[in-house]
Amino acid sequence: MSVVETKEKLLETALALIWQSNYSVVGVNEICKQAGVTKGAFYHHFESKASLFCEATAYYWQVIKKDLDNIFSPVNSPLEQLENLIQFLFRSKLSDNTVRGCPFFNAGAQIGTDDEKVLEALKNLSQTAITYNLALIKALDAGGYLERSGDMEQQARLVYHYIHGVMSYAYVQPDINTIKKDLPEGLYRLLGVKRDYWFSASPTWEAEPAILKHQA
Amino acid sequence: MSVVETKEKLLETALALIWQSNYSVVGVNEICKQAGVTKGAFYHHFESKASLFCEATAYYWQVIKKDLDNIFSPVNSPLEQLENLIQFLFRSKLSDNTVRGCPFFNAGAQIGTDDEKVLEALKNLSQTAITYNLALIKALDAGGYLERSGDMEQQARLVYHYIHGVMSYAYVQPDINTIKKDLPEGLYRLLGVKRDYWFSASPTWEAEPAILKHQA
DNA sequence: AAGCTTACATACCGGTCGGTATGCCCGTCA
DNA sequence: TGACGGGCATACCGACCGGTATGTAAGCTT
Secondary structure, rough: EEEEEEHHHHHHHHHHHHHHHHOOOHHHHHHHHOOOOOOOHHHHHHOHHHHHHHHHHHHHHOOOOHHHHHOOOOOOHHHHHHHHHHHHHHHHHHHOOOOOOOHHHHHHHOOOOHHHHHHHHHHHHHHHHHHHHHHHHHHHHHHOOEEOOOOOHHHHHHHHHHHHHHHHHHOOOHHHHHHHHHHHHHHHHHEEEEEEEHHOOOOOOOOOOOHHHHHH | HHHHHHHHHHHHHHHHHHOOOOOOOOHHHHHHHHHOHHHHHHHHOOOOHHHHHHHHHHHHHHHHHHHHHHHOOOOOOOOHHHHHHHHHHHHHHHHOOOOOOOOHHHHHHHHHOHHHHHHHHHHHHHHHHHHHHHHHHHHHHHHHEOOOOOOHHHHHHHHHHHHHHHHHHHHHHHOOOHHHHHHHHHHHHHEEOOHHHHOOOOOOOOOOOOOOOOOO
């Protein structure tokens, strides 16, 4: 295993484990064991467990950025982009009942805000997500799909809030049929998409999300 | 300290501590220390830490049920009820930046779903909250405040999702001004309240929420 | 080939965790 | 007044935690 391979293996294993349970429960020992490396290797690459989490956050975005750029590709109409986003959320987080909620924010809630770096990583994470939402909203608005124009940055946050809430709900109530109804309904309502356009788009994005490879 | 006092003290202390940080970080020792009792007393009243969490969940509802019944009192108009709810969420969770997110679902995400009792307690918690939402929506609909009638049970869930998402966001970005804008906006949008009625109600509920007493 | 660095492996550290065993104190009731 | 049991307090347990100290084998440099 080359150098970069070992580090990436640790990153991916940590992602998968934290994803499946949570930051506090998953120990360094277990991450190492699953990754097939030793603790010495771990602390050769990361100065602490919290540091690993920060790097994993960055790594996570690097991985799914491709997916997001694909979802929000300009070749897709705004409605298609929205539908793609919905499909993506299902696939990446609700395709089986072992993955519930957003692990990074669950984790963030566990680490505590005293760790400045962790907090910063989480802020970046959410801000990036909101930025993607904003682009989508602008496209929807420009395309005349929205009932009215408002504060689009706020709308981007609203969408973010809602998605996070739905994902968290899925943790306790992993009823995928309910979620499959609630997620689009809430998004269309929050965005204020004109009723004529509800559920009118078909997904143009069919590739398997890269993030799935993180799961066991 | 009488028998029931000791147990309640433990319950309240645990609530406050978990509220301020999270389940994993707060240890039994610290709960005991803060409550001014010993570990022996703790394990006299609770069979485990997870069991404490379950009882605390029930206790929590018992405490805030008074507030909720007050907020959703039939003497208030539906719009007033909605405004009361918004105010309640601010007061109980956003009045200072030490309280972020819903501690019970943060905690639930930490304990793990392998503990059946904990999962059950969380399900009850969310279901009760959704039931309150449903009553509000029915009242709003009956009063003609909504743009259209839909699946009200679903709407109740949407509102629940959204509130949870906003509260979680507040954990990472404790910017109360943003939240104060986002929370009502999202709720009005999700509920589909007619624009004429947006922000038209004044709160009729001014009492200090009982739950505040749990905070340090 | 000598010397140095990288990339680990192994063994182990002090501390903390949730949980338990035991016994004392004190109110109750015979 | 003495036996008894609920309501604790104290002392302690083994497991496990994140993190470290030290060793070492392989490669790169000179």
